[in-house]
């Protein structure tokens with residue numbers, strides 16, 4: 001790991017530990033997981049850590065609206081209200097594909113610049129990807145990545161997982177275009193074992209990270225990673 005690389009806390013201690021400190025500044029990181037594994041929650045931790053650090057943050061939501069995201073955050077004890085002026089939540093109506101893409105390409109760089117935002121959460125990209133056919137999807141995804149890259153922000157992009165491969169994103173493209181990928185999944189040891197949640201850093205460019213999946217839980221204070229435990 002480059003010693004001069006600045007790392008940003010994800011807001012989850014155990015995950016920071018797995019990453020060797022945090023997410024490298026300006027990285028675009030995919031968070032892939034099945035429904036209910038805590039993708040949105042992980043993203044909210046990342047945003048809240050930024051707000052607490054005095055940073056300006058943007059949430060681009062293709063899923064929950066502003067009110068619902070606020071409620072999620074509050075339910076985990078994250079006081080988004082106090083930081084409202086440093087936080088911009090934009091809900092993009094996915095049905096308006098062209099409008100969404102145009103907004104992302106033209107408005108997002110302007111909003112980032114005007115706010116001087118340093119962190120962006122996109123939740124969830126799968127809704128956006130679904131609007132394109134296979135030949136256009138990669139291009140659409142790349143243009144979002146390029147906007148975030150040239151704006152110089154650090155970003156988390158959440159995605160649903162592939163039905164047959166929980167480590168892979170729904171359309172199998174996101175993990176290639178991102179600098180990093182974190183997988184959230186249900187893990188069952190055997191028929192008789194209870195299902196546990198496991199988190200794994202699948203990829204993180206320029207970081208010597210751990211590859212061992214670690215157990216985590218979603219609690220009243222959000223995601224807690226047990227970085228010293230084994231899953232079974």
Ligand SMILES: Nc1ncnc2c1ncn2[C@@H]1O[C@H](COP(=O)(O)OP(=O)(O)OP(=O)(O)O)[C@@H](O)[C@H]1O
Pocket residue numbers: 033034035036037038039040041042063075218219220221
């Ligand atoms: N206070 C809490 N205590 C324990 N578990 C909770 C708590 N709040 C939420 N959860 C769990 O977290 C899950 C939701 O997490 P989150 O919305 O971050 O997941 P997600 O991966 O974004 O889901 P989706 O695919 O539906 O968007 C709930 O289904 C529930 O199991």
Ligand SMILES: [Mg+2]
Pocket residue numbers: 039040041063123124
């Ligand atoms: Mg979600």
